[in-house]
Amino acid sequence: MVKYIVLGALMVLTVTTYSQSFKLDKFSEKAHKTTQTGMLVLSGWAVANIGTGFIAAGQTGGSDKYMHQMNAYFNIVNLAIAQAGYWGSRKRMKSPQSFSQAVKQQNSEEKTFLLNAGLDAAYILGGLYWAELGKKHPGEKKYFQFRGYGKSLVLQGGFLMIFDGLMYTIRHRQGKILFKQLENIDLAIAPGGAGLVYRF
Structure with a gap:
């Protein structure tokens, strides 16, 4: 009798896994495309600042x-980070994600954008401090x-704060869909073992 119960449970889990995998694949694809689009926007900003920065200087x-x-020097670093993020996401997109991998990636990206927003605020404050510091050297090169x-740090920090804030908001909303699936997962304990059961 126990064998039939286990066999039946395995059949249900197989069907459930297939259904869940299909939805998870769609979620992962959308998440990757969001990240890639964001990195392309950041790359475009960086390229524009590098080009105009060196010419205008x-x-x-x-x-x-x-x-x-x-502006030019700052965005050389921005471009490198954006391209690393873009190609990293492209690489991950080629391999199917498990549910736990998707959760881990979601948490990692949300934390990254929040941390970056904090750094952006530091850039703005640093820029304001430098601008104020210049007043101590009137008429000199240091001024x-x-x-x-x-002024550059305030501009770049302001843009990045808006960018990281939008990226966090979009990815956080996507994450709610992913984390909602956890509400449908129960731990089932039966003679001979335990397992996770997904409720439709």
Whole structure:
């Protein structure tokens, strides 16, 4: 009798796993595409700042020159991070995710965007501090450098805070769909073993 119960449970779990896997695949694909789109937006911002930054730095003077320089240098790093994120997501997209892997990836991305938003706030505060520090060197080269670098950090930090905030919001909403599935999973204990049962 126990064998028939176990066999029946395995059949139910097989059908359930197939149904859940199909939904999970769709979720994972949408999540990856969201991340990839975000990384392409960040790459576009970076490329635009690198190009205009180096060109404008050679055509302007004073604090504007240093602002454009910092925009270019700052976004070389941004571009590297965005491309690593994009290609990493593309690579993960080729392999099917288990439910636990999807949860782990979801948590990791949400935490990353929140952490980045905190760093963005630090960039803005650092930029304001540099701009204020420049006032201590009126008429000197440091005045223009600090003012220019400060304005750049405020601009870049402001953009990144909006970007990371939007990315967190979108991925968090997607995550609610994933975590809602946990409500349908129960631990079943029977003679000879235990297992997880997914309720339709």
